[in-house]
Amino acid sequence: MKRNISVSIIGGSGYAGGELLRLLLFHPNVKVLQVTSRQFAGQLVSRAHPNLRKISNLIFCKQDELLKCDLLFLALPNGISMGYIKEIKNKAEKIIDLGADFRLKDKNTFATWYKKQHEAPDLLPEFTYGIAELHRSELKNAKYVACAGCEAMVSILTLLPLVKHKIIESKNIIIDAKMSSSQGGNTPSMSSHHPERHGVVRSYKPVDHRHSAEIEQELALYSKNIQVSVTATTIEMVRGLLVTIHTQPRPGITEKDIWKAYRSCYGSEPFIRIVKEAEGIYRYPEPKILTGTNYCDIGFVLSTRESRLVAIGAIDNLGKGTAGQAIQAMNIMYGLDEKTGLEFPGLHPI
Amino acid sequence: MKRNISVSIIGGSGYAGGELLRLLLFHPNVKVLQVTSRQFAGQLVSRAHPNLRKISNLIFCKQDELLKCDLLFLALPNGISMGYIKEIKNKAEKIIDLGADFRLKDKNTFATWYKKQHEAPDLLPEFTYGIAELHRSELKNAKYVACAGCEAMVSILTLLPLVKHKIIESKNIIIDAKMSSSQGGNTPSMSSHHPERHGVVRSYKPVDHRHSAEIEQELALYSKNIQVSVTATTIEMVRGLLVTIHTQPRPGITEKDIWKAYRSCYGSEPFIRIVKEAEGIYRYPEPKILTGTNYCDIGFVLSTRESRLVAIGAIDNLGKGTAGQAIQAMNIMYGLDEKTGLEFPGLHPI
Amino acid sequence: MKRNISVSIIGGSGYAGGELLRLLLFHPNVKVLQVTSRQFAGQLVSRAHPNLRKISNLIFCKQDELLKCDLLFLALPNGISMGYIKEIKNKAEKIIDLGADFRLKDKNTFATWYKKQHEAPDLLPEFTYGIAELHRSELKNAKYVACAGCEAMVSILTLLPLVKHKIIESKNIIIDAKMSSSQGGNTPSMSSHHPERHGVVRSYKPVDHRHSAEIEQELALYSKNIQVSVTATTIEMVRGLLVTIHTQPRPGITEKDIWKAYRSCYGSEPFIRIVKEAEGIYRYPEPKILTGTNYCDIGFVLSTRESRLVAIGAIDNLGKGTAGQAIQAMNIMYGLDEKTGLEFPGLHPI
């Protein structure tokens, strides 16, 4: 097999960039050309990513040393890509942006949630939202891809069959997200200082979470007037993300209907597993065993007494939530087997 | 000061019993007479509770060696007290039960939730539910007290002002509880085995949680037709409990109304703190800094966009959730300052 | 490439068996024929190993259903293989035992450390000790392999160049091992119960650790009168093992000599990395970034003031310490590239 797709990563010293690099280095069809970093320019990539010692001899370069390549990955802080993209879009035929700048189709929605004007609104329509399970056919010919936010990814995947198959009411959808510390990036602060961050159950963003906008945008493809509320609580976990989604089932809905909805949507999806077992200690999705993988595990429970359907989704925020998602999109864009480079099954125990 | 209240603990080798014993040993008005344990009879209490080494020379005794005392604490597994109480109620004037058997007033409700018939239904009306903030005046003359379950304690305290002051709708109250491993007791199993339990975000009881019954029973004192749904997720934490309560505010409710409701109910409560800060990393209740304390910290956020009020409550499940609660009730029953023996402020960092 | 080596695992429901299975399922030259388990016979392997959901449809079988295969892996509790091996050695041409029974060459040494007589002493000479870096040439034609214990693996690899190149004195070698909970296996007990095991710094085996015998046996190949003392402390970690080895450098030894010794022994080893950096936060070996890998990272510091050389080794106890080690041995036994199936670089952050 030839490593015939040349790719570079802009902003490769962060956690998303590092995970992307790890996956790309082992992808049989890809050659990593360059990885940029302001802070680490001139140093080995293993300086920022110690797991890559002896694995890669790549050296971080500066952004102005960027060569042409086939595909450019942007792993930049929110708000940077939109100002930077015009400058670099001639460097590659295709671009996959891991950040938030091009996820929302509507510039006003962007302005509402991100409290600033979009700097490249004309490019918004050119981006495909990066969830393969929703946009597989568009991704095949996509030039630009905006990866979903990690909470959005797992929430959308968990909710989509329930919305599409009219299992739940479109209002009062409560997404209670349990988050990990790597979601906050790799910049130290008092909030990430170990003695403070260790063991917390921190109500990080109780209401009005930005990812709500993405979730509503994508689910609107299947139902009007979807309204979701996200509460993000950050807990003792470095990687991983679980959403407990509290919904109201429509009258008469049975467990069988729910199974049918999930199977109909995801029966042949390579990276989605329905996890709902009667026994054992992993009866529902558990993020820790997804660490390093591209899987999204989904489970659910219906309560007749409470007229409530609790759906549970779990991913690795840096896997299916970010870097794995990006690779899966790339595989589709280049006509490769979607699972290529993403086969890692996760570890147990961990 | 004299240690003139003689107390004994039945079932003192578990986590609740151990925490109770620790608090009682330092309580200036109490003399601990006996602590029973089948498994540890004849051994020092420090064998089960290593923190009590050199603190106490008490030796666990058997239940049939029980002497008369002023107050008996029952720290037994659910379902045991109700069969046992008639046998021992002549041993003490007053009884405080830390278990679940006498919390529900209605024997049918008990049968529904606990899947068995109550064995001492005639005694149910004689028990006072142990939350001081709700039943202080009854506790003063109570002979028998049933301590609230820990999820019920923090949920009721967080919701009560919102229900009483008509801040929220009575339906669609979603209690998303984040639990710790000590809530499962001290019996090892595969689910508590460290390599499996470490780092989990385990959907332990997604719907139909037993504590729902207690919560509805107590909130019914303030509003008809209250319906709550509890989802319990157990996370990487040994002690501590946080509830994220998703509610719908009534039309026109403002943040000021909510402050008013909480202050009106809890302005003079010694163990309740409203935690809602604009800055810092402890802006909302955080269970880790409550470890070992009797505090219940409560916070909230109102979202106009989402028509949603998220209320957040945190306690130490073994403190205010169990043993601290029991001591507070005892203090009231004996006319002592309610804070006696419960002054520990918690640690930081931890 | 053909999956033309048929293998089976005896005792495949434990942690070592599960990790082995995970690695074998993705090994391009191997076909996993059977996996036995008493407890889980008849159930999917994913029941014991939830990370293998949708990855493998294998079903655990009983030991008496064992078919012939090319290579048999034994992943049994200590003391079982030696009684069982004669019964099954006709089932496969080659056997790799992950347990302790055939590690020690001398039956008396075995009896001393394991407090029982060896049940198959005649087979002891037929086993090759499984550390590739020491016994590569013997492994090529080995019929039976006994994998090293995990503490022994990392201790031997860290010490070998120092002993071989006469860098250190042969006495007073103190191995202070920091262990993880998965080393205790998957049987729950009070000592592994999460509220007790969480956050410990437990002096598990302060002196007279069994792995001392293996370490002394193997280092004796390079120096007479080697004496090591192992202290094992188990800490808050599920996977991973680090040894801090306190040694006395011989007079005149310089840092350069030590570098030379390590490079001479390990310069071309695929799975050993010398980690010693002047800056950064991963200056020395760190087990957490080795999780899931077959790497052994080694570092050292020389103190002139203290006449002391501290050598530091880290591995994943279930990787290079057990299952990875076994696969590496298998690769050598079958003339495959030693890295086959073992390329996973580990995760960061984790």
Added chain:
Amino acid sequence: MKRNISVSIIGGSGYAGGELLRLLLFHPNVKVLQVTSRQFAGQLVSRAHPNLRKISNLIFCKQDELLKCDLLFLALPNGISMGYIKEIKNKAEKIIDLGADFRLKDKNTFATWYKKQHEAPDLLPEFTYGIAELHRSELKNAKYVACAGCEAMVSILTLLPLVKHKIIESKNIIIDAKMSSSQGGNTPSMSSHHPERHGVVRSYKPVDHRHSAEIEQELALYSKNIQVSVTATTIEMVRGLLVTIHTQPRPGITEKDIWKAYRSCYGSEPFIRIVKEAEGIYRYPEPKILTGTNYCDIGFVLSTRESRLVAIGAIDNLGKGTAGQAIQAMNIMYGLDEKTGLEFPGLHPI
């Protein structure tokens, strides 16, 4: 009882200052007058120490607002006190310094280890080293006290009886310290960033640890030519410190001799417990159950095979290691019962 000792804390926003403040607020003989902080001046102490919400209404002040008081505690970064002390020593009759500046008696030793000249060498002889178990009689009349470093505290207490009673050889004493994140203070950095710091076994200071100087200075009171080597490894723990001390017993030493040595030194010490049990899961000292306490737990194991005595000591680095130590010294200085304000027994489970 009257709160008749007025105290102030200089540098009260750090972890040591916060723990000191917590203890002082509940000390029956003390009135906390002022707490200074540059960063937090003008804000409630609970802003830095969230466990003190509703416990204290004190407000941080600036250093230049300092009033006269009976006793001044200095909780400043290393290297600050020595330049500052002359300016403030007229503010109080007595001073207890929690930092490192006045621990070493010899200014040259100070210069060697701290890589700078001492700024107040004339004051060095006026300081008493703060370990009550060694210097109780001097503390009674001490004007200035320098608290021991936390590794020094636990190492000295563990070793003293072994040295004094000639149980061990004076050379080759290896102190393998397992450290927690709070020992690094409360300034965020990449090394304390949660995704990096979580789960580490980081070889923080493998050789030439500064506390060696203190340990050697104090043990020299009992034996000439003592030489210790400290290796500090920081692990997943917020509070707590355990030292595994590897020593060589003198010929003929028996376990009984060791018991005798410890009992003779510590038989009547209120805060030292010898922990060495044949059964159970807390057989040796365990730092987690010491969190928040002033205890130092000590255990040991003698191996005849290895001619090795492993002694194990555990403390809470912020308790007996810093703030508890300071209070104990204060109690002695003011003729109070040494246990006053330090009775907290620690929590279990935790």
